[in-house]
Amino acid sequence: MSTQVPETETEAETETEPAGESHQERRMADKAAKREYRESEKKAEDELRAAEESVHLKVFRYDPEVEDKQEPRFDDFYVPYTKGMTVLDALMYARDHYDSSLTFRHSCRQAVCGSDAMFVNGRQRLCCKTQLSEMAEPVRIEPLPHQDVVKDLVVDMEHFYDQMHAVEPYFQSEDVPSEEQRQSRENREKIKMSTRCIWCGACMSSCNVAAGDNEYLGPAAINKAYRFYMDEREDEEELKEHRLRILEQEHGVWRCQTQFSCTEVCPKDIPLTEHIQELKREAVKNNLKFW
Amino acid sequence: MYEHDVIVVGGGGAGLRAAIAAQEEGADVAIVTKLHPVRSHTGAAEGGINAALREGDDWELHAYDTMKGSDYLGDAPAIETLAQDAPEEVFQIEHWGMPFSREEDGRVSQRPFGGLSFPRTTYAGAETGHHLLHTMYEQVVKRGIQVYDEWYVMNLAVTDEETPEDRSCHGIVGYDVQSGEIAGFKANDGVILATGGPGQAFDHTTNAVACTGDGYAMAYRAGVPMEDMEFVQFHPTTLPSTGVLISEGVRGEGGILYNADGERFMFEHGYANNDGELASRDVVSRAELTEVNEGRGFEDEYVMLDMRHLGEERIVDRLENILHLAEDFEGVDGLKEPMPVKPGQHYEMGGIETDENGHTCIDGLYAAGETACVSVHGANRLGGNALPELIVFGARAGKHAAGGDMAEAKIETGERGDIEYDETELPYQPGEVGIDSGPSGVAADGGAVTADADAVVEQTVETERERVSTLMERDEGVQHSQIRADLQKTMTQNVNVFREEEGLKQALQDIREIREAYQDVYVDDPSRTFNTDLQQTIETRNLIDVAETITLGALVRTEFRGAHWRAEHQERKDEKWLKHTLVGWNDGDPTIFYRPTILEGENKTYEPKERSY
Secondary structure: OHHHHHHHHHHHHHOOOOEEEEEHHHHHHHHHHOOOHHHHHHHHHHHHHHHHHHEEEEEEOOOOOHHOOOOOOOEEEEEOOOOOOOOHHHHHHHHHHHHOOOOOOOOOOOOOOOOOOEOOOOOEEEEHHOOOOOOOOOOEEOOOOOOEEEEEEEOOOOOHHHHHHHHHOOOOOOOOOOOOHHHHHHHHHHHHHHHHHHOOOHHHHHOHHHHHHHOOOHHHHHHHHHHOOOOOOOOOHHHHHHHHHHOOOOOOOOHOOOOOOOHHHOOOOOOHHHHHHHHHHHHHHHOOOOO | EEEEEEEEEEOHHHHHHHHHHHHHHHOOOEEEEEOOOOOOHHHHHOOOOOOOOOOOOHHHHHHHHHHOOOOOOOHHHHHHHHHHHHHHHHHHHHHHOOOOOOOOOOOOOOOOOOOOOOOOOOOOOOOHHHHHHHHHHHHHHHOOOEEEEOOOEEEEEEEEOOOHHOOOEEEEEEEEEEEEEEEEEEEEEEEEEEEOOOOOHHOOEEEOOOOOHHHHHHHHHHHOOEEEOOOOOEEEEEEOOOOOEEEEEEEEHEEEEEEEOOHHHHHHOOOOOOOHHHHHHHHHHHHHHHHHHHOOOOOEEEEEOOHHHHHHHHHHHHHHHHHHHHHHOOEEEEEEEOEEEEEEEEEEEEEEEEEOEEEOOOOOOOEOOEEEOOOOOOOOOOOHHHHHHHHHHHHHHHHHHHHOOOOOOOOOOOOOOOOOEEEOOOOOOOOOOOOOHHHHHHHHHOOOOOHHHHHHHHHHHHHHHHHHHHHHOOOOOOOHHHHHHHHHHHHHHHHHOOHHHHHHHHHHHHHHHHHHHHEEOOOOOOOOOHHHHHHHHHHHHHHHHHHHHHHHHHHHOOOEEOOOOEEOOOOOOOOHHEEEEEOHHHHOOEEEEEEOOOOOOOOOOOOOOOOOO
């Protein structure tokens, strides 16, 4: 259900209004009208959905062991819609009421455990924070692309974990005081976004380079390395150089083609591409050999 | 059969910390978890970690606040251990790189929290648990500790001597979710349960779907008493539509609560004339529900939490995560609007009875974190005391299991020592269905009759394989989702913030019927690959056992203390109830007994006082 078409109509109407208003006023009025329209549209849509009482899901199914699921297929589910329902809520409803073999990972339901990244209507999303009301129907739910499917919506995460582990994702400083180490607010702010990663794998799945180069560290792992490289508490020169060496290898930062697809899908709004670019600059600055 | 010195069940905060500590003692450690460690629910903790780090604060103040918060049901040796060890543990995780929020001078920030006499809640934004979890997992990776992720632990391999205190735990039985393999894991030195809370026994909870109380149920059936299970914390600020938690940090930073009449009811209706919104969680939850019940709520359901006056800068700096949660899960912009909130199940104060070294009454069996009851929190847990509990008692359990040098525990465990038995006549028989003719069917356990460790593990593996075969071979019956929904319904209706005798009896009857229904449970998914239908069916059985212990405790404790409110008993009765409720499985025929609370601390004896905020 797109709001695109009616929106342009509203615009056309405001275009024909008599002159005299300042450009600024017209823009403000235009925006207000659009906002109002969007809100009424949203409300109408919610009401409509409540009245229709169901949302149509098309869900990818596959099980290597079960005869009629060995050939991948899509199953249709019609789930009663309630206001505020997320894609995860709908999947849980379908499983608990229609087909208990429908399989997907999920746990916290609040976008922090990172279990339920899936490919919803053609894009990597965390199901628990994706409102059904924002999805066009039928809502197409598939496992994350570029990963092996274990069953239904569950993919094999081992490769993702291997790449995360490959950047030595742990604090290595041995030189610590008896109390806490000091860290400036600025430095904490600098690493803040990078520490938000929930390992959901959406970025890796969206990345064309990772799809073609299985050894590419990928956005999440490079971001993890960024988190340590930029942390002023780990300040030994040899350590910094060691971290850069891991990053500037053949399948490291230089592979990134700055397509921003990872940044676009990150459910935690981490500026992944920027972080990768910053590390490229660090590598150059440190005059390290690159491939 | 897999074999390790120490096996940690669960990969959340307590489990990771226990594994690191055991490895530091030289043990070969493995973590077995049904999730991947970074998916654990510790990651959802928001507020912070209480620790007396600063001048003007000291561990004795932290201990005093915790004892008062517990409504004098915490044990002094446990509380004092928490308060004494917390600062060192906080510095330890800081040394591991934990990205705490910082002051101008670069030191870690602390903020006020409910029930604290000093602002000692150390935090990392409003996502402290996420950072704690990831920081410790990083150290597990660094140390090369083996992790069996997505392995669901189905049961403990425990010997079957007559009395639990004579039994030993030799390992676990795991189910590889990805492949369906069922395998034994032998533990040479000990098994540590760090499996988290039982929130899925309720339908409005801040807990994850994975919080199904597996550890409690396994330990309980093996013979370890469940302690103080009636004390369930309902967090006062959860989002009405999902149960997503809005941190106490919002009130700590100055957020206010008001009702539909625009009254700041914590003060204006006299619930907490001094501390207002920052009174203890049980006090605030009851106040909110009272407002709603007396017609002053919004839509007869919730009250409002407002933080707009704190200003955008402060909110973004310290509570940014709250803005995202309110927006994503309730469609509310916390910078522009107040947030609707209501109480939701949040934390189980009770748990697997342990001493201050995490040891249970069964040799080689330990528990730490929410699933354990040391007891630190007594009748009510203070905000900011769960995370230090994870790291302090996780570390202690790990060290002790690995044979580390530690002082002997002061807290006694098991059905021995200074105990008395309950004489309440129960309206419905709790425990195993058909116990008179011996346990049978899918809930049967059957202990191992040998003391040889390998044989105990193998025999338990066999029992679990049979259980799974039975469940998988059935073609009809009831499904777990129906049983779980029925359980959540009766618990939420009858064993909630406000409790009445009739409701509690009703819940016991419902649980009895739910147990009987479970005898006919079946698994529809025929696959061995990632069969979550099977896993959830087994989890549901655990929830039934846990829910029953909560309800039993709630029925027999005829007083009002901390989070346990009884309509017919509106006072705290110290002369009779300064004691812990213990429910023993007793091979399927539960017994209830009591042990006095320990109020004698290292330097002083805590005198129960009226708890006002």
